[in-house]
Every structure is written in structure tokens, then in C-alpha cells.
Amino acid sequence: xxxxxQVREALNEALxxxxxxxxxxxxxGEEVGHYQGAYKVTRGLLERFGxxxxxxxxxxxxxxxGIGIGAAMVGLRPVIEFMTFNFSLVAFDQIVNxxxxxxxxxxxxxxxxxxxxxxxxxxxxxAAQHSQATEPxxxxxxGLKVVVPSTPAEYKGLLKASIRDDNPVVxxxxxxxxxxxxxxxxxxxxxxxxxxxxxxxxxDCTVVSWGRILHTALEAAEVLAKEHGIECEVVDxxxxxxxxxxxxxxxxxxxNRCVVVHEGWRYGGVGAEVVDRVQSSCFDWLxxxxxxxxxxxxxxxxxxxxxxxVLPSVERVVDAVRRASYR
Amino acid sequence: xxxAEATAPTLDEMRSFYRxxxxxxxxxxxxxxxxxxxxxxxxxHLYIGQEAVGTxxxxxxxxxxxxxxxxxxxxxxxxxxxxxxAVMAELFGRSTGTSQGLGGSMHLFxxxxxxxGGYGIVGGHVPLAAGVAFASKYRGDGRVTLxxxxxxxxxxGVFFEAMQLASLWSLPVVFIVENNLYAMGxxxxxxxxxxxxxxxxxxxxxxxxxxxxxxxxEVRRRVGRAVDRAREEGRPTFLExxxxxxxxxxxxxxxxxxxxxxxxxxxxxxxxxxxxxxxKDAGAGGDLAAIEESVAAEVEDALEFAExxxxxxxEVATRFVYA
Ligand SMILES: Cc1ncc(C[n+]2csc(CCOP(=O)(O)OP(=O)(O)O)c2C)c(N)n1
Ligand SMILES: [Mg+2]
Numbered sequence: 001x002x003x004x005x006q007v008r009e010a011l012n013e014a015l016x017x018x019x020x021x022x023x024x025x026x027x028x029g030e031e032v033g034h035y036q037g038a039y040k041v042t043r044g045l046l047e048r049f050g051x052x053x054x055x056x057x058x059x060x061x062x063x064x065x066g067i068g069i070g071a072a073m074v075g076l077r078p079v080i081e082f083m084t085f086n087f088s089l090v091a092f093d094q095i096v097n098x099x100x101x102x103x104x105x106x107x108x109x110x111x112x113x114x115x116x117x118x119x120x121x122x123x124x125x126x127a128a129q130h131s132q133a134t135e136p137x138x139x140x141x142x143g144l145k146v147v148v149p150s151t152p153a154e155y156k157g158l159l160k161a162s163i164r165d166d167n168p169v170v171x172x173x174x175x176x177x178x179x180x181x182x183x184x185x186x187x188x189x190x191x192x193x194x195x196x197x198x199x200x201x202x203x204d205c206t207v208v209s210w211g212r213i214l215h216t217a218l219e220a221a222e223v224l225a226k227e228h229g230i231e232c233e234v235v236d237x238x239x240x241x242x243x244x245x246x247x248x249x250x251x252x253x254x255x256n257r258c259v260v261v262h263e264g265w266r267y268g269g270v271g272a273e274v275v276d277r278v279q280s281s282c283f284d285w286l287x288x289x290x291x292x293x294x295x296x297x298x299x300x301x302x303x304x305x306x307x308x309x310v311l312p313s314v315e316r317v318v319d320a321v322r323r324a325s326y327r
Numbered sequence: 328x329x330x331a332e333a334t335a336p337t338l339d340e341m342r343s344f345y346r347x348x349x350x351x352x353x354x355x356x357x358x359x360x361x362x363x364x365x366x367x368x369x370x371x372h373l374y375i376g377q378e379a380v381g382t383x384x385x386x387x388x389x390x391x392x393x394x395x396x397x398x399x400x401x402x403x404x405x406x407x408x409x410x411x412x413a414v415m416a417e418l419f420g421r422s423t424g425t426s427q428g429l430g431g432s433m434h435l436f437x438x439x440x441x442x443x444g445g446y447g448i449v450g451g452h453v454p455l456a457a458g459v460a461f462a463s464k465y466r467g468d469g470r471v472t473l474x475x476x477x478x479x480x481x482x483x484g485v486f487f488e489a490m491q492l493a494s495l496w497s498l499p500v501v502f503i504v505e506n507n508l509y510a511m512g513x514x515x516x517x518x519x520x521x522x523x524x525x526x527x528x529x530x531x532x533x534x535x536x537x538x539x540x541x542x543x544x545e546v547r548r549r550v551g552r553a554v555d556r557a558r559e560e561g562r563p564t565f566l567e568x569x570x571x572x573x574x575x576x577x578x579x580x581x582x583x584x585x586x587x588x589x590x591x592x593x594x595x596x597x598x599x600x601x602x603x604x605x606x607k608d609a610g611a612g613g614d615l616a617a618i619e620e621s622v623a624a625e626v627e628d629a630l631e632f633a634e635x636x637x638x639x640x641x642e643v644a645t646r647f648v649y650a
Contacts (some may be wrong), residue, residue, distance in 0.1 A: 026465070052465065058495070063454050063488025070395075071457020076465060093485070097448050098455060106436035106444065107427040109646035121364060142648050166650030 002153075002183040007173070010156035010184050011041045011117075015079065017188070018163045019049055022077060025163060028055040028064055029081030029118075038083045039119060039178045063092035068101045072168075079163060082312075085120035085134040085172055087240065092137070099168035100143030113166045117159070119175035120148075120309055121212055121263045128299035131307075133264025138170040139240040139273070145169045145193055146240040148211040152182035154238060157191030165193060174212035193239045196247035202233035205321050206251040208274055209261040210236050213312050217261045222319035228318075230325050240270050245277050252278055256287040257324045261312050266294040287303040291320040336544045339611055341507075342618065344386070345602050348378040350622050351402040354411055354597060357626045358401070358418055362578050366634070367418045370447075371432045372400035378575040379598035380505050381406050383546025384473060384568075387554045389573075393441045393463075395456040396475040398433035399505075400445030403475060409437040415629035421636035428639040429647065447481050449510075450476065450483030453502070457493045459541035464561060471557045472500045473550075475590055479510025482518060490565065494531040499557035501550065503566045511576045512584040528565035539596055540570040571596075 005013070019025045031038050033046040033056040046054040057064040061082065068078035082088045088095065093175050099112045123131045139146045143274050149155045155173065162169040174180075199214065200221055209217035214236055221232040233251050252258045258278050260271040271292040278290055296310040336344070355373045362371050374381065377399075385394060385406040396403045404414050409425055417424030418432050425437050435631060443459060446452035454476030463470040476563050480486055486598045491501050508515050515522065528535035533555060538549050548566065553564035571593040574584040582590075606612060 033509050055496075058491065060492060062485040063457075064493050066451070066485060066489060067452020068462050068493060069457035070443075070455035070460075071462040071465070072458075073455065074393075074462045076462050093448055094454065097451055098446070102444065103428055103647050103650065105430045105434040106427050106438065106647075107425075107643070109426075109436055109438040110443065111650040113650070115541075145420050145649075155538045 001183050004181050005152050005184045006178065007152050007155050007180050008039055008041045008178040010152040011159055011173070012043055014156045014159035015042065015045060018046065018160055019045070019053055021212070024075065024077045025079065026053045026076065027079045027081065028057055028068060030057055030059060030083045032056060032081050037081070041178070042081065052277055053254055061087050061090040062094055065094040066098065068114050069094060069102070069112055070110045072100060073110045074289055076212060077113050077163060079115045079117060082116060082118035084130065084175060085118050086130050086132060088116060088118070088134060095138070095144070095168070095170070096141055100141045104143060111166045112168045115159070115162045115169045115171055117171040118173060119178070120172040122175050122300065122307070123175040125302055125304055125307060127302040131294070131300040133262070135172050135240055136264055136269050139270050141172065143168065144241060147171045147238065148240060149173070149238060150211055150214045150236055152180065153184045154191055156184055157189050158193065158238065160190045161193050164190065169193070172211070177212050194242040194244055195233055195239070196237045196244035198233060198247070198251070199236045200232065200234040201229035202255065204231045205233070205257040205259060205325055206248070206255045207232045207234045207259050207261060207317070207321065208237065209234060210238060210240065211263060213261060213263045216314055217317055220314045220321065223314060223318055224321055228322060228327060230321060230327060232321060238327065243273070245281070248274065249281050252282045253285045256285050258286070259291040259293065259317070259320045259324050261293040261317055263311065264295055265297055266292055269294055269296060288324045288326065291322045291324045293317050333592070338611055340611065341602065341606050342611070342614060344382060346608060346618050346622060347382050347406060347545065348599050348602065349618060350411065350625060351378045351382070351405050353622050353626045354405065354415070355628065357630055358415070359574070359578065361630065367432065369431050370398065370422065370583065371418070371578045372399040373572070373574040374399050376593070376597065377505055377507060378402050378538070379540040379543040379546055379568045380503070380568045380570050381475065383540070383543040384503055384550040386547045387551035388471065388473060391441060392470050393443055393459050393472040394475070395443050395452055395459060395472060396445050397449070397452060398445055399434045399477065399481065400433065404435040404437060404441070404442055407437060407439040407442045408620055409442060411625055411629040412632040413437070415633040416636050419633040420638065421633055422639040423632065423636040427643055429643065436589065438492070450480040450486045453480060453486045454489040456502070457489045457498055457500055460493065460498040463495065463499055463517045467556060470499070473553050474500060474502050475508060476502065476504055478504055478506040478508070478515055478524060479518060480504070481524055490531050490533065493563040494533045497561045497565055499561050500563045501553040501557055501566065502563065503550070503568060505570050506567050507570050508570045509585070511580070514584070525565060525567040534562065534564045535566070536564065537567040538569070540568050541596060541601055543598055543602060568632070608633060
């Protein structure tokens, strides 16, 4: 019997189950222990597993990211929590120059089975430094896997898969979705990385989207169906690296149109990668240029009205799909 | 290492330490030669002059202890037991190298011998060492991690973070700054307002020590104390070893920022010569020629091995990216 859980509860279950299953798994980060997590994702873990498995750190991202990587190199399986992914940029060197490259530099003799997780993307009125999509930085890097889930069930199944993966995984949650609810299956399950999911079937236009903003795309799809008679097929890659391009191609070859909707900037964004792959592999199937709906190209403003303006909206998605559909 | 406190080395030890240091010196002299012929590429940082630090320090370890280091890593790899063939082949970028040609001079890894890498981002590897030590503490495996770094690394933010966490969490790690007085062309005085680098341990409540590299056995003894502290008490130590590199920062650096006289003066205090004299004083000077010969043969063999090894398959470039 599926239960209704919040995202934070789904994540908490994933952590607890994996810590129970594998003694090498431990959690480390700011406020993850005594405070129970800045977003309460790690609630109860210190009590249940003790301080050896749940490490409160100082404000020391470069240091503890590096410590996690070192521990992973010799076989532990750290789950490093960034209070938010904005602060992962302090540890960027550790993630990009160490975690992602140690396997290559050691010719496969060392692996780095580590998960970096935490909230990312837009938050509410947190302004430029605390409200941004960091996934394109990490998706750029071979050696990393990048996961951006969108439903509670997927948060759980994908986090479990990430912890079991032998590679460094950047697992970016939505700061605005920790309280979002959804059905989560009972019992043990894992959702493999690199497999897309069709969130809404349709025949007229493919919409590729992930993370929190996927829900905006789904809303737009309903509007388009009701008011314009356009049936969108919404494809959620769930993992940005590796990217399940075949699932995207299959949909585009059916609908002959494609719109990519994501948070973060257009310039060099993950959407550009999707568009490139679609144009080079589905050229003969396309009936219109591929559209992108992204953040406006500015650091996130503070004011609510401006914030709304900058993020992809239902209206902008509707417009883009109509353009791509010539309707 | 319990015998680390023993002051007078045996003649056998002297010969063995001497061979190890001489091998590093001759190995790198050969590497420098073939570098200028284009057989080795990229950045190539020689350890010549600093051999007593790595040799003495690594001799204070157990074979199953770990070493994490920076890009000036040839000597450390040889001391940790990597074969001169595999290291030379890595410098040549050949399939038989320590990382099958994927790492090169700056990224020597030899996992079976506990060498967990040479790293090229100054200071970036310091938290990795703390993390490896964290794993030892977590598992209670009794291993110690030795982390080498240059005097330039101690100005990085991540260095302080790693020191802070190592001390806070009592990790079995020994940090060693090889203070060769320069970070590339920048003298120490232009890098840090405090000449005594070991003082950087103070704000973290960490034990510290500071000494010269002149006598490789003294290096072993002093590092040995820190290793014992890490293994027995689970406490980290910060060591500053005063040393000098005779060559430029890398093969492309003519080192014009210091005078010939300065280098000549330092060469007179060469730890290798010091040990040589000690062996002579012990009446075993007659053994030196044979050691020199066997080292020359080993280096020649390594060069030949590297030269005759095939380049890596193109497929190797992509084989290891993901587990
Ligand atoms: C973060 C970073 N900044 C700059 C460099 C360029 N660089 C390479 S080595 C070096 C000097 C480091 O000197 P030191 O730490 O004293 O080590 P040594 O070369 O003397 O062994 C610099 C500036 C780098 N590799 N990484
Ligand atoms: Mg230096």
C-alpha cells in the first residue's frame, strides 16, 4: 500500500534504509545531527545511528567535501549534505578536480562512491547568492553523475540508487519541495540512474523538463490541452548525466516537436545539450525549431514580482509550445 | 614505528637509505634529460635536493600506511615502493605506467602500496588525506596517513579547513610541509608573514614540530614520533621540514629568482652528501661505487622499459571514467 510522504520524509527513509543496509554509509554535513538537518531531512538519524554515522561539521564545505572524497577513495560511502547547493561552490574544486577525476587519474584503481546532496534551484526570495541552479556546472563534468528528482517516490528511489552507485553523484533537491507530498511505494525499491520517465503521455509536442519546474511544465500541458487542443508529452530525464537521450528521441520522433523547460540560465545550460542532441539525431523528424524556456539571463532578484518574472512560468511554457506547434 | 627512536642507524640502514635517496636523484636526472628530448611532456617537477624528507618520512611508516601528496611526487612514489619502471613509464605516458598513462608526472597513484595519489591543485589534496585518515578511524584499521605538501599550500583555505577538522575529530594523520622556501618563484617572505610555518598548527590545538632535513635518520625519528602519536593516540601532527630544491620549480623554470651562490651554498648541505660522508666515516666508503652502479642500472632499465612500452590504447581514455 503506497503511503503519502513529504519529500523530506522520503529522503529520510532512503538514508535510514541505506545506513541500515550498509555499515559503510555515513552522513556528514552542517546541522545534520543535533539540529536534525536544516530542512529536517536527517531527522532522527543521529539518535538511531549514533555520532559515528552522523557527523555534524563546522562551516567548512571544502574541508568536509574533501574528507568525504578521501574516505570514499578507500571504500566508505559518504553522503555529504550541503545545506544548500549554493555552498557547494565553496567545495567546487573538491568535487570537480578530485571526486570526478581520481578514477581517471588512477586508471580505475580508485573509485569515489560518494553522494553530494542538498537543496538547490530557486528558493523563495532568497536573492542572487541563495537561489540558483547549480546542475549545469556539475553536468558539464565527466566522472560525475547528476540527479535532479521531481517526486517524493523518485527522491527516495533515486537517492538509494545514488548511494549504491560506485561513482560520485551530485544529487540536487529542490529547496521548495521538501514539504511537497506524493505517493511513495511500500518496501524496498531503487530507481536506476540514467532512465527517463514519461510524466504525461501526449502526441503533439514533447516537453523535456526536470526537478521542481517540471511541475510548471505539467501545469502548462493541462492548459495547452484544455485551451489549445495541444497534447504535450512531458519527459523527465531525472538524471542529467548520464542523460537518457533515447527516451527523448523516441518521444520527439513521435511528436515532431520539442520544448525544453528548466531552471537556470539558458547560456550553456543543460537545455542547450538536449537541443543539440535532438537536432543532430532527430533532424528529419522535426517540424519546428526546438524551443527553450529557462530563467531570464540575470542573477536571481529578491523581489517576489521580479523573481516570478525570471523563473519559467506556465505562460512562457504555453507560449513556447504554441510557437513550436505553429498554433 | 618503535625503532624510530633508536638514534644510531646501522650500516645496513645507512646503505639502504642511501640507495633509496640516490635512486630518486639519478631517476630524476635521467627524467630531466629525456624531458628535454621531448620524451616526457607536460609539467615535470623534480624533487632533487628534497629526497631526505620523503625517504625519512616514509621509512617511519608501516607498509600498509597511506601517503597522499602533491605534484612533486616522483620521490614519494619510489619511497613508497612503486617500481622505477612503472613510474618512468607513467612519465613517458605509456600503458605500463602506474596509471596506464592517464596521470603523468603529477598524478602518481599506486594503490597496492598505499600511495593514494599526487595532486595538482595546490592544497586541494590536504582534505583528502584527512578523509583517508577519517576512514581509518571509522574502521579502526590502525593505519596512519601521511600528507605531503609544499610551503605554498598552507595559504589555501582548504588547508585550514582540513587542519581544523583533523584536529577537531582526532584523525590519525600527519601533515608534512616540505618548506623549500619557494612556491614557484615566490619566496616564503612574500607568501606568509610568519616565517615559522609550524605555528599554523597552534590555532587548531595541534601538535607541531619543525626541523631540517639534513639527516634522513633524524627525519625518520621526528616523523616517527608523529606517526606514533597518530597511531597510538589518534592525534594529528603538523610538521614543517626545512629543505631546498636545487632545480627550478618545474622543467620550464630557469629559477632566475634566486642567485647561483644561494643554490651552491645549499648544495654544500646536501643530505645525500651528508649521508655519503657518514658511510665513509663508518669505514664503508668502498660500498658506494657498487650502490651507484646498481642505481644506474635500475634507472637505465626503467628508461628502456618506458621507451619500449606501447602507448595506451585510445580506448583507455574512456574506460575508467565511470565505475
Ligand atoms: C590552486 C592552485 N593555484 C596555483 C597553482 C599553480 N602552481 C603550481 S605549483 C605552485 C607553487 C606551489 O609551491 P609549494 O606549495 O611551495 O610547493 P613546491 O612546488 O615548492 O613543492 C603554483 C602556484 C596550482 N597548481 N594550484
Ligand atoms: Mg615550496
